[in-house]
Amino acid sequence: MPKDTLTITDNRTGKTYEVPIENGCIRTHALRQIKASDEDFGLMGYDPAFLNTANCRSAITYIDGDKGILEYRGYPIEQLAEKSSFLEVAYLLLNGELPTPKELEQFIHLVTHHTYVHENIKTFMDGFRYDAHPMSMLASTVAALSGFYPDAKNTKDEQSRRIQITRLIAKLPTIAAFSFRHSMGLPYIYPDNDLSYVANFLAMIRRIGTATYRVHPTLERALDLLFILHADHEQNCSTTSVRTVGSSEVDPYSAVSAGIGALYGPLHGGANEAVLRMLREIGHVSKIPDFIKAVKSGEGEKKLMGFGHRVYKSYDPRAKVIKRVADEVFEITGKNPLLDIALELERIALQDEYFVKRKLYPNVDFYSGLIYEAMGFPVEMFPVLFAIPRTVGWCAQWEEMVKDPEQKIARPRQIYTGSKRREYVPMDKRAAK
Numbered sequence: 001m002p003k004d005t006l007t008i009t010d011n012r013t014g015k016t017y018e019v020p021i022e023n024g025c026i027r028t029h030a031l032r033q034i035k036a037s038d039e040d041f042g043l044m045g046y047d048p049a050f051l052n053t054a055n056c057r058s059a060i061t062y063i064d065g066d067k068g069i070l071e072y073r074g075y076p077i078e079q080l081a082e083k084s085s086f087l088e089v090a091y092l093l094l095n096g097e098l099p100t101p102k103e104l105e106q107f108i109h110l111v112t113h114h115t116y117v118h119e120n121i122k123t124f125m126d127g128f129r130y131d132a133h134p135m136s137m138l139a140s141t142v143a144a145l146s147g148f149y150p151d152a153k154n155t156k157d158e159q160s161r162r163i164q165i166t167r168l169i170a171k172l173p174t175i176a177a178f179s180f181r182h183s184m185g186l187p188y189i190y191p192d193n194d195l196s197y198v199a200n201f202l203a204m205i206r207r208i209g210t211a212t213y214r215v216h217p218t219l220e221r222a223l224d225l226l227f228i229l230h231a232d233h234e235q236n237c238s239t240t241s242v243r244t245v246g247s248s249e250v251d252p253y254s255a256v257s258a259g260i261g262a263l264y265g266p267l268h269g270g271a272n273e274a275v276l277r278m279l280r281e282i283g284h285v286s287k288i289p290d291f292i293k294a295v296k297s298g299e300g301e302k303k304l305m306g307f308g309h310r311v312y313k314s315y316d317p318r319a320k321v322i323k324r325v326a327d328e329v330f331e332i333t334g335k336n337p338l339l340d341i342a343l344e345l346e347r348i349a350l351q352d353e354y355f356v357k358r359k360l361y362p363n364v365d366f367y368s369g370l371i372y373e374a375m376g377f378p379v380e381m382f383p384v385l386f387a388i389p390r391t392v393g394w395c396a397q398w399e400e401m402v403k404d405p406e407q408k409i410a411r412p413r414q415i416y417t418g419s420k421r422r423e424y425v426p427m428d429k430r431a432a433k
């Protein structure tokens, strides 16, 4: 019967080592026993950008990149997108099970009654330049919440963790809307507890000169569905940032603000903004061949934004759902003229050897921006629309890390490539370079 072990022979010494295989992994720490001499530190694993490193055990989200599978707590994303709601999915991600009607009602009530921010937050946000990027305002203001809730430091206390998580889920739309209103030079609109999570957010964004705000049900449902699709995605760059910062036992506001910073990058959540800019730069379907040629030649390090994924080497299942949502939204808003360019770009890329060989398919960001633009959001708000739902995933992953007995403060090692020891050189002895 084959054993679940790896036998390693160190050819420097002829010694062999047996290392257990668990869950398709070996513990990299097991390599430290492999030494060329008694003074030797022992071997480490070297894996820049963690391409092949599991940094945790998690029960929250499962992805199969080859089969294009995404499941939250075991439920397929396609079923949740069709049958669930964002706050029900938030409950599922945080608690591991779908809520009963009573549990969902209580959760919605809790979130609804924590949407307000301290009035000083408005003063804090007024300090930003009028043209500050909303993601910059979001990251800074979420970090500032840490100063308003000093009890959030009690990360070992479950009750404290849960109230902070509720505050983060509830206040992100408020701070996001305030960021938008600040950049438009418009007065802030306070949350309206009579509206749903999504309708409340849209009202805080859109309401001008009226006491009430009516959102089209199709647009409300579309944004709720987009929030479901963006809620979590296992150990992506921003979640890894939240887990890493959170591992120092800092409060969750500081950890989540680190996640917002990571998501802001154009290779991550900033890609939906970059896709729109790319489609506008292409400008017409006739220009696509030249653009594709520039991407393939590496000219100016151009990438086909919204394409490719570290894990998905097939079509991102979320992109399939988003494409369907786009049709429903465009029924109401009118078709986004950039859609034809996006569809033709996808058609050409999926036939082109360069992209096929590299298994580059549309990801979650390729079509989402077209919907956001059709709904009237400026491109700068696109990554903010990613950060709002992803806050649920970040909080669920953060709490799982806090409760994981195997986790401790993250502190990787390095391969040192700098100067050997050398003596200090007095100024008068230093030769001009």
Ligand code: SDX
Residues within 6 Å of the ligand: 232, 233, 235, 236, 237, 266, 267, 268, 269, 271, 295, 302, 303, 304, 305, 306, 307, 308, 309, 310, 311, 358, 360, 363, 364, 365
């Ligand atoms: C998100 O991790 C997650 O789960 C993220 C996310 C989530 O929900 O949290 O799914 C959300 O961030 C989606 C990804 C959004 N980013 C983009 O759309 C930006 C464009 N995509 C690329 O930058 C890239 O595909 C990444 C960053 C997404 C993944 O890059 P990898 O895995 O590091 O792959 P790579 O850069 O090593 O690329 C492998 C090859 C390279 O070519 P060669 O050096 O082998 O010749 O593919 C090429 C790359 O040049 N390539 C692309 C490309 N993506 C990769 N070439 C052109 N256009 C692209 N988009």
